[in-house]
Amino acid sequence: MDTTNSRRARPLGLTVPTGTDAVSVRARVTAMEKLLERSFTIPGLGVPVGLDALVGLVPVLGEVVTAAMGAYIVWEARNLGLPKWKLARMGANVLFDTAIGAIPLVGDAADLLFRSNSRNLGILLRHLDKHHPETRVIEG
Numbered sequence: 001m002d003t004t005n006s007r008r009a010r011p012l013g014l015t016v017p018t019g020t021d022a023v024s025v026r027a028r029v030t031a032m033e034k035l036l037e038r039s040f041t042i043p044g045l046g047v048p049v050g051l052d053a054l055v056g057l058v059p060v061l062g063e064v065v066t067a068a069m070g071a072y073i074v075w076e077a078r079n080l081g082l083p084k085w086k087l088a089r090m091g092a093n094v095l096f097d098t099a100i101g102a103i104p105l106v107g108d109a110a111d112l113l114f115r116s117n118s119r120n121l122g123i124l125l126r127h128l129d130k131h132h133p134e135t136r137v138i139e140g
Contacts, residue, residue, distance in 0.1 A: 016028050016031050020079070022080060022128055022132040022134070023132075023134070023135045025076050025080055025128075026124075026128055026135045029073050029121060030121065030125075032069065032072060032117070033073065033118060033120075033121040034050070035050055035051055036052040036066065036070065036117045037049075037050040037052055037115045037117050037118050038050050039051060051066065051069070052066045052069075052070075052097075052115075052117060053111040056101050056107065056108060056111045057108055059104070060102075062101075063098050063101045063102050063107075066097075066098070066101070067094060067095075067097075067098040069117075070093075070094040070097065070098075070116055070117050070120070071091075071094055073090070073117060073120045073121065073124065074090045074091055074120065076124070077090060077120070077123070077124050080127070080128070080132075082123075082124070082127050086123055086127065089123060090119075090123055093116035093119050093120050094116050094120070096116065097110075097111070097114055097117075100114065
């Protein structure tokens with residue numbers, strides 16, 4: 001009997017690498033950003049929406065959960081050794097998104113316009129492209 005994990009079914013066919021190398025981190029952070037910001041599209045409008053906007057509809061708890069998920073991206077960036085000023089900028093994006101999201105109705109609309117996780121992904125990807133060029137992925 002094979003006891004390895006290699007043949008176990010993955011939920012929804014998702015495979016996210018667990019390594020600490022830059023390639024694995026890039027894949028995990030990209031997957032997290034897609035989950036939070038672009039999971040599906042609003043029919044008729046064509047606007048991408050993710051868990052950040054949906055969970056943010058739940059007062060207080062929703063903002064806490066999405067802030068923690070956004071902080072995960074910052075934590076991964078810290079582990080890669082991003083400069084402190086980039087980490088501070090990423091943290092400010094998460095804090096601003098959390099603060100504006102705490103305002104009823106206004107915050108829900110702001111979640112569609114101010115995508116802190118997409119901004120933070122951009123900061124991280126620019127750093128990886130410059131300092132770890134082997135992680136670049138051609139997207140088509």
